[in-house]
Amino acid sequence: MHFCHAGRREGSIMTKQSFILKGNICYSKSKEEFAVTEQGYLVCIDGISQGVYERLPEQYAGLPVTDYGDALILPGMTDLHIHAPQYTFRGLGMDLELLEWLETHTFPEESRYQEMEYAKKAYGIFTEDLKNSATTRAVIFATIHRPATKLLMDQLEATGLKTYVGKVNMDRNCADYLREAGAGASLEETKKWLEETMGRYQNTKPILTPRFVPTCSDELMEGLGQLQKQYQLPAQSHLSENLSEIDWVKELCPWSTCYGDAYDHFGLFGKNGNTIMAHCVYSSEEEISLIERNGVYIAHCPQSNTNLSSGIAPVRKYLDRGLKVGLGTDIAGGANLSMFRCIADAIAVSKLRWRLADQSWKPLTAEEGFYLATVGGGSFFGKVGSFEKGYELDALIVEDGHERCARPLTVKERVERYLYLAGEQGRLTGKYVAGQKLF
């Protein structure tokens, strides 16, 4: 890595977040195609991309240039669904299905976050690892505990990552030790938490987080729906992940026409604010139409849906329909924090779905997987996930170890294989979020 200046001239723009990155630049031109510029210039003014250039336009001379040599420069990635408190037991208990796994592993672990000492240590490890990962933006579940959730937000704020964080709501159908004392108490805590956090951070924002229908009473859902309307907040939850879960929701809300309707009924399905629903493995045609009409985001979590034997979501169908789709690691349903791995997993399961279940939907390509992890999920944060002019500049510097290959590879080949090799070869050596250099 070499630092230099592209020359100085009068009136040049010189803020902290105005600079040029030089290297092998790749981003999604469209869902189907990479835009590749070898040894190109990525121009950033005040944290916003001014585009990628083969030759540096005269008007940007004077900006500091960081030359990353032969490295890859890729857009930052958005993890649309991740549970921070579950980071501790990722890779454990992977032989259970969803509802049993929640009882056996998840709820006992989440109850530990009533102790602030534990939360400080555990969230400290999580935030540090997240900072060092390929993720530049994330939408995160915490636990029911207000103080620990605030602590997580403080820690995340310090990393420079851009995140939404949710204090979880749950007032039924879970062990005493993790059940809030009724809808009223849950809503009170949520209001206090919103007062403590809304507009208080530069990088970190609250998001309403009813865990899922089975653990939230109608009264709680009703109250959360009102909060969303009142404060125009985003929301996140789980949808149609597992067959037993779907049956359970039908029992709990016999009036609902589909699982999604059990959120929509309370206004918590995209009508009153940006909403993410994780999984959508088994969404019916009716549910898909509702997702479409309400502009709900789908967080596709391929590794989690595999580890918990849930199934495989029809992502190609969602993409072709023009729905809003991104990827989620769903730690600890998914064991791996890497969004590169998440892309590879999304491609992998789409092939098995095609082979084993339904040949009407073709597998995802590398380009499509990359798009989902960058532009797809990034759009939840605004103009994020691309290097096109006008996008917030989130960038990864990747030394992919391509020199350990007997023959030269094109930049496109290097990007494609890094999706698969990220855990074995090469490493992430630099990261920018909204124009700020994290490392």
Place this chain on the structure above:
Amino acid sequence: MHFCHAGRREGSIMTKQSFILKGNICYSKSKEEFAVTEQGYLVCIDGISQGVYERLPEQYAGLPVTDYGDALILPGMTDLHIHAPQYTFRGLGMDLELLEWLETHTFPEESRYQEMEYAKKAYGIFTEDLKNSATTRAVIFATIHRPATKLLMDQLEATGLKTYVGKVNMDRNCADYLREAGAGASLEETKKWLEETMGRYQNTKPILTPRFVPTCSDELMEGLGQLQKQYQLPAQSHLSENLSEIDWVKELCPWSTCYGDAYDHFGLFGKNGNTIMAHCVYSSEEEISLIERNGVYIAHCPQSNTNLSSGIAPVRKYLDRGLKVGLGTDIAGGANLSMFRCIADAIAVSKLRWRLADQSWKPLTAEEGFYLATVGGGSFFGKVGSFEKGYELDALIVEDGHERCARPLTVKERVERYLYLAGEQGRLTGKYVAGQKLF
């Protein structure tokens, strides 16, 4: 890591490959269960395990002890199916199915190995990476080229890894540039290669390698069958990987009762020597019976079968039937060299098979995946893959990074999660093969 001596006494055994390893030791007690000894002693005499002890028996005092502190000590792993020349393009072209992928990526790359300079460079990278991986034993496809195959064997010999390597045979149904000049020429080259390599190495042995039925004429198969009988050689090939491939074999060998029979007909299906068949995704009941009767090894390659959209082999069925099964990365059908990843992939696809295709066969557990990668595949090499008394001592020293967890983990939990986290956290810091320390 600390070196010390456990004391000296008269008559103690002190060969180079006699020593004691101390640490957190875990291996397969059975398919279903781990044997775990915290801070235990693994005793090795002349390269052979004398078992694992909580307290060091008096008789072994005097042997040098290497104390690996808090690290995990695990059995080495066997990769039962891997193509060395394909290492160069792993992670590329993953949007094609088998037969198209062979034409487009595999055959052009393999043709480069007629140039020894290229082979030296490419195989040099492969062997170095394999040495640094979790693999202690491997069964490897080279190419049709005798000199390059010999070179690969020379390079592998120097690593200390124990391997079988095959010069590939193919005399039909492939591009001119990779087709041997008839069955006679292919057999002549094979004989020359056997003369050059049989019994010439300490760690490296030749294995007969007809690529697969479609690329081998009856005459070639006949000749290879005779060679196997004559020299009592092991053999390896591919079986029932892809539906189009199976149809093709049926066309080429209308007389065969199943794909496996197209090998068995020529004696190349386990009757005359240990034989490995990779994949067995679609083996019929008749084929499975033939595999069982002939004691053929199945190399299950979960990531490759996913990447090439082949399908998912019913490994649980094979295990329950008592067949000989191990795991293979199948580079470059699989993109990852790590056998830990291979275990995680085997577990993952077994869950998707259960969910999407056939609930009569339960998913694999972590214990079973671990067993397949150690004892399952290891048994192809003899008593390999366990620390029980009498096994050749192949061991991995793993610093799994468990200290980056907010709460203490048991050794069993650490092993379980490392199957999933190997690419993200922790690292392999030491390796022994048959009692020889590689690093």
